[in-house]
Amino acid sequence: MQKRFFKQKRMYIAIIFVLCFSALTSYSVYSDICANAVEVSKNKLSDNASLFTSYYNDMINEKIGNLEQLAGEIKLSNLQDKGKMEKLVTKYYQWFSTIAVMDRSGQIQYGDKIKKDIYQEDIFGSVVHRKQTMIYDKIVLDEKNRKSMVICTPIIDSGKVVGVLQGILPLSVLEDFLQIGEYSQQDCIFLMTEDGEYVSDSESLRDIVDSNSKNFYTYLSNCNMEGEISSSSDMEMSVSKGKICAIKYERNGKDYIGILSPTKEGKFYIGYITSIDYFKEAFRIPKSTMLLLLCTMALWFGLIIAICYLSHSNAKQSVSLARYRLLSKHEKAITFDFQFSPKKMEFFGDMRGVMGYEPHVMLGEEVYDVYDYVHPDDASVRGRIHQFYDSNEEDFSTEIRIKNVSGEYIWYRITAILVRDKNWNVNRNFIGKIVCADQQIAKEKNLVERSENDLLTGVLNKTTMQEKVTKALVSIYGSHHYVFFMIDLDNFKSVNDTLGHIIGDKAIVDTAECLKTVFQSNAYIGRLGGDEFAVCAFFDAFDEESLYHFIKNKAEKICEVNRRTYINGEKEVKITSSVGIAIAPDFAQDFETIYKMADSALYRSKNGGKNCYHIYDAKN
Numbered sequence: 001m002q003k004r005f006f007k008q009k010r011m012y013i014a015i016i017f018v019l020c021f022s023a024l025t026s027y028s029v030y031s032d033i034c035a036n037a038v039e040v041s042k043n044k045l046s047d048n049a050s051l052f053t054s055y056y057n058d059m060i061n062e063k064i065g066n067l068e069q070l071a072g073e074i075k076l077s078n079l080q081d082k083g084k085m086e087k088l089v090t091k092y093y094q095w096f097s098t099i100a101v102m103d104r105s106g107q108i109q110y111g112d113k114i115k116k117d118i119y120q121e122d123i124f125g126s127v128v129h130r131k132q133t134m135i136y137d138k139i140v141l142d143e144k145n146r147k148s149m150v151i152c153t154p155i156i157d158s159g160k161v162v163g164v165l166q167g168i169l170p171l172s173v174l175e176d177f178l179q180i181g182e183y184s185q186q187d188c189i190f191l192m193t194e195d196g197e198y199v200s201d202s203e204s205l206r207d208i209v210d211s212n213s214k215n216f217y218t219y220l221s222n223c224n225m226e227g228e229i230s231s232s233s234d235m236e237m238s239v240s241k242g243k244i245c246a247i248k249y250e251r252n253g254k255d256y257i258g259i260l261s262p263t264k265e266g267k268f269y270i271g272y273i274t275s276i277d278y279f280k281e282a283f284r285i286p287k288s289t290m291l292l293l294l295c296t297m298a299l300w301f302g303l304i305i306a307i308c309y310l311s312h313s314n315a316k317q318s319v320s321l322a323r324y325r326l327l328s329k330h331e332k333a334i335t336f337d338f339q340f341s342p343k344k345m346e347f348f349g350d351m352r353g354v355m356g357y358e359p360h361v362m363l364g365e366e367v368y369d370v371y372d373y374v375h376p377d378d379a380s381v382r383g384r385i386h387q388f389y390d391s392n393e394e395d396f397s398t399e400i401r402i403k404n405v406s407g408e409y410i411w412y413r414i415t416a417i418l419v420r421d422k423n424w425n426v427n428r429n430f431i432g433k434i435v436c437a438d439q440q441i442a443k444e445k446n447l448v449e450r451s452e453n454d455l456l457t458g459v460l461n462k463t464t465m466q467e468k469v470t471k472a473l474v475s476i477y478g479s480h481h482y483v484f485f486m487i488d489l490d491n492f493k494s495v496n497d498t499l500g501h502i503i504g505d506k507a508i509v510d511t512a513e514c515l516k517t518v519f520q521s522n523a524y525i526g527r528l529g530g531d532e533f534a535v536c537a538f539f540d541a542f543d544e545e546s547l548y549h550f551i552k553n554k555a556e557k558i559c560e561v562n563r564r565t566y567i568n569g570e571k572e573v574k575i576t577s578s579v580g581i582a583i584a585p586d587f588a589q590d591f592e593t594i595y596k597m598a599d600s601a602l603y604r605s606k607n608g609g610k611n612c613y614h615i616y617d618a619k620n
Contacts, residue, residue: 015304042246042257049259049272050244052189057264064133064151064265066095067167071153074101074165085110098142098168104128104161114168116140118150127152128161135266139171139199147171147199149266171200187274192216194239194267208256208273216271223249235260239269248276307341336416338430343367375401375409376522379538383475389427394418396430399437411438454527456505457512465526469536470591472524473584481541482584483551486598487515487558489531490576490610499568507531507566507575514561518554534598547583555579555613563611578605579613587616 070092074085089099089110100111106119116138118124123136133153142148148168155163171191188208191199196217198205213219220232227248229235238245245260255276260269334349345367352358362369371382378400388396396416401409416432452464460468472482489511496504508531515525515535523537537554541547562577580602582594597616604614 015307019300019304042248045257045272045274046244046246046259049261049270052272053261053263053270056270060135060263060265063095063167063169064135064153066092067151067153067165068133070099071155071165074155074163075157082110092167095169096167097144097146097148097170098166100166100168101155102164102166104163109163111166112143114140114142114148114150114166116150118152118164118166123152124164127154127164131156131161135268137193137267139193139197140168142168142170149199187272190271190273192269192271194269196236196239199268208275220247220249223251225249334434336432336434338367340427340429345370373403375403376538377401379522380472380475383477383480385430386477387475389418389430396432402434410436413437454512457509457527459512459515459533460524460526462526462528465524465528465534465536466591468524469594472536472538473589473591473594476585476589479541481539481547481586483537483539483547483554484582484584484594484598485535485537485555485558486528486580486595486602487511487533487535487562488578488602488606489562490578490606491573492531492575494573495566495575498571498573499566503566503568507564510564511562511577515558518557518561534595551581551583551615555581559611559613576611578602578610580605580616581613582616 070088073088085101092099098112098114100113101109102119102124103109106117106124116136118136121136123134126132127134131154133151136150136152139147140150148170151167151169153165153167154161155165188205189200190205190209193199196215198214198216209216209219213222217232217236220235225231225235225247227246229238229245229247235245235247239260239262242262244262245258247258247260249256249258256273257276258271258273260271262269334347334351336345336347338345343364345362347360371379374381381398381400384398385396394417396418397414399411399413402412403409413435414432415435416430418427419429419431420426421428452460454461469482469484476482489507492504492507495507508527511531511533512525512527515533519525519535519537522539523535526534528534539547539550541550558579559577562575565572565574580598580600582588582597582601584594587597588594601614601616605612608614
């Protein structure tokens with residue numbers, strides 16, 4: 001009982017591993033979804049900021065247009081008549097709190113003086129010389145001590161700048177406009193200068209940004225920033241270049257996303273900040289995804305139960321195998337048990353006496369290492385076993401050559417049964433017996449070879465060649481390929497006519513021996529008649545390049561070994577060979593089609609000057 005418990009211990013460890021792996025997978029999926037939600041949130045925030053910046057630019061352009069319209073109506077003569085000026089300016093007070101007219105020397109000719117002397121700033125000279133409307137990049141106080149924005153436009157008369165018109169726009173108008181863009185209590189919009197000084201002021205701004213901080217860069221220096229912009233100095237540098245800036249930072253245990261977008265007029269930036277919590281609510285994991293995760297975990301749980309059930313069944317089966325071992329030892333045979341899930345292969349019996357080495361348990365993908373001991377010519381057994389797994393048959397038998405400890409291949413007869421679980425409709429075990437039958441099978445093979453082989457050359461005759469190739473083509477799977485070579489001797493008729501049939505027969509026998517040296521394993525070699533031979537070579541192609549390298553190497557070798565000269569007395573005849581090639585399953589997977597394709601390629605070699613090879617090409 002204790003021994004059986006330890007046998008199952010590895011199974012339980014595997015179950016625990018699967019369960020932990022499932023939990024980690026679920027957490028990983030959840031993290032990926034959250035990360036994706038943050039990215040989507042950032043993109044949406046960027047779109048909103050760009051759209052609102054566009055609205056802001058339109059509003060400022062409207063104010064600029066109003067001021068430029070007034071500047072266009074002012075003439076030198078109007079400046080002398082206060083009544084006319086009053087009449088012109090009055091209707092524009094609906095957009096500006098203060099309007100002032102300055103001459104080129106900076107003296108106010110009309111309107112109220114603001115607390116900032118614009119004449120001393122670069123903007124005044126720029127407006128005069130460039131003849132363009134500009135916005136002062138600082139905030140000023142109007143006559144009522146209200147924070148305001150200054151818009152300056154040139155007054156042009158007869159093509160000359162005669163003065164500068166100032167429009168004072170209270171920031172209260174901008175703040176009302178900015179609050180329209182706030183979608184919830186968790187976000188805010190604000191206006192700031194290039195230096196980071198807040199231009200606008202709102203309750204939402206004070207709730208999110210530190211109320212004691214008067215500068216956005218100072219505020220960011222006390223936050224944990226991450227991403228491409230990871231410090232306030234990085235932010236300040238990006239702003240100075242007039243770029244749109246996206247930031248993610250953490251403040252007081254809360255995560256925020258921010259976008260800074262430059263305005264079209266003036267060196268101002270519109271900032272848009274929102275808490276990531278808002279977006280997590282908006283982009284919660286969909287119920288369908290959560291349901292899928294739950295279903296996945298339920299399936300894994302069901303799989304674990306199934307593995308436990310199979311493990312329990314396997315324990316019962318071990319009792320039967322114990323009885324089977326006694327019989328195997330008596331007849332000097334080896335028994336094996338291949339368990340499908342989890343993969344496990346175990347050998348029982350006198351393996352040292354039969355094969356020369358101790359048995360051991362193979363686990364996982366290691367079970368497929370048994371095919372390394374199988375003779376290359378018997379490699380098709382793997383495909384036949386897989387076909388047996390998928391069939392409704394219960395008994396399997398075959399004869400193959402297996403390498404022993406001395407490196408020799410010995411004939412063995414294998415018989416096995418497939419155990420299926422009727423409740424779950426799955427394969428549980430593949431149980432069989434391996435018995436040495438080298439002498440018996442060798443005699444049988446010798447009799448078969450006599451009937452299968454060509455009497456002159458010893459290679460396969462045409463009928464046997466067709467049967468074996470047909471059978472091999474049916475069992476192709478995965479990356480396996482069979483390359484069909486057709487070889488025809490060039491100038492062979494001259495050998496018979498000039499040197500005689502005895503030399504001709506020698507040329508045919510030599511050709512067969514040469515083909516055996518080129519294809520020492522993994523190939524069927526046959527004589528189809530006369531001087532025509534065929535080779536069907538097996539190759540496990542890693543990729544197309546390796547496949548064609550194999551074909552080229554073999555074809556060139558065939559041509560090389562068949563360049564021979566035969567002499568009878570003073571007469572001599574030189575022979576070469578032409579080769580035609582077709583590939584299975586790339587071109588076809590039946591003998592008749594592959595044969596015709598290779599024959600067509602051989603015809604091209606014959607007509608192309610002989611002593612060469614061609615691969616079948618449907619275009620030619």
